[in-house]
Amino acid sequence: GYSGSTATTNMISEICYWKKIRQDVKTFVALCAVCQISKPNLVAYPGLLHPLPVPDLIWTExxxxxxxxxxxxxxxxxxxxxxxxxxxxxxxxxxxxxxxxxxxxxxxxxxxxxxxxxxxxxxxxxxxxxxxxxxxxxxxxxxxxxxxxxxxxxxxxxxxxxxxxxxxxxxKSRTDRIFKVGQYVYLKLQPHRQVTMRQGKYNKLTPKYYGPFQILDKAGHVAYKLLLPSTSQIHLVFHVSRLKLYKGPLPNAAATLPVCDAQGELLQLPMNVLDRLLGKVGNSAAVYVLIQWSNGSEADAT
Structure with missing residues (x-):
């Protein structure tokens, strides 16, 4: 189902068929957790414009x-x-x-x-x-x-x-997006490339969203307060353009955010030595080690 509902429906239709196959496949693909955090949200910019109220008296604002x-x-x-x-x-x-x-x-x-x-x-x-x-x-x-x-x-x-x-x-170029308190949403931490939160060396393959996290409260017209882990060092209120509704059963465990240092860079700690290689630096012998980091898998080892 990673190819989308249309491609998945066509592939399944070649070997079998049942009533409402397109609707069932569309629902199945929409509930895919990997697709929800990895695929971009192809909609108009969420959140309508809400101008500040005009003051009634001079020098009050x-x-x-x-x-x-x-x-x-x-x-x-x-x-x-x-x-x-x-x-x-x-x-x-x-x-x-x-x-x-x-x-x-x-x-x-x-x-x-x-x-x-x-x-x-x-x-x-x-x-x-x-x-x-x-x-x-x-x-x-x-x-x-x-x-x-x-x-x-x-x-x-x-x-x-x-x-x-x-x-x-x-x-004209925006869409209205409203959530309810108690719902779960995915969070996009940065509007563009999330370099500081990259967990692997292949940036294009890293998740575009994190979570899901529960909505605690609504702040104003277009912002929501989320229940983030106690270790997170970021503000709890986000604009609706950074949020995407979570689809699927309620998560059993609380989601986590990548651990960062004081500068906002991803904090990676060595977890395991996967391999050793004898090499040479100048005229001296040296040993190179392949390290698996705390925020990555063996495939991301360096």
Whole structure:
């Protein structure tokens, strides 16, 4: 059945036949443990795009990034950039300086253990809650707050529209994949060549998946927490694109992962000397030994 259901059905049909032969062979091949860990998962990229929710208020969700490689200035070459998700009007930034100034003065500062507003006025700063018409008796303040609320609503509209466009475009080449807590899945540790987890010297013949492992919990929309061995040194939460449903009876023993060192390289220990050969290194005699390693069979000995 390693050749697939179609080839296996054709070979069996040459010598015998029974009702629903194609369905039976297809089920048999799907339950093959060797095929499940060795064959690639030929489906569109699993996991639909789930954009982050758009914030309701300004300066409630910010991103921080370091810009490196700048010319040295006063002994410094790195700049910290703080960006609010609800940002707009780059050409009219001078009109909106009051908002970042308000955020800076009402933000908690670790070096004084309070806000700048609290240090000056001796009381907590007012919260930037949504403005309701008629709350302010000062006409200029009311116009400013109304303009701010109108801008926030406009920014939310544009962000939601952009997110929807990105989701529609991304989901064209993706498939939805949902698992249930308690199910068993195979795990693909790396998205490309799993060189660090290679158990033999023939990389193309090594398994593409490990497991099966049981699902403990769902994290967000497209990630799951797995029950990995206690010796594993990797995070327990994986994206659905790294998982493939296990088919077959429930495993009797817990699956294991290859043992790796602190650098993530496969840890191989000598287990047995299979053969010895007398050779020569320069002008001196030497003995070469054929070693079977802990993570390989005799065929992988070196």
């Amino acid at each position: 910010i991103s921080m990034d370091f810009i490196e490689g700048l010319p040295l200035s006063n002994g410094k070459s790195v700049n910290l950039v703080v960006v609010d998700r609800l940002r707009e009007k780059p050409k009219e930034w001078s009109k909106w300086l009051s908002l970042p100034e308000y955020w800076y003065n009402t933000n908690f500062h670790t070096f004084i253990q309070t806000t700048l507003y609290g240090a000056v006025h001796g009381q907590p700063p007012p919260s930037p809650i949504a403005y309701i018409e008629g709350q302010s008796l000062v006409d200029k303040v009311a116009r400013s707050l109304n303009a701010r609320e109108a801008m926030v609503q406009l920014l939310k509209f544009h962000l939601q529209r952009a997110q929807q466009k990105m989701k529609v475009h991304a989901d």
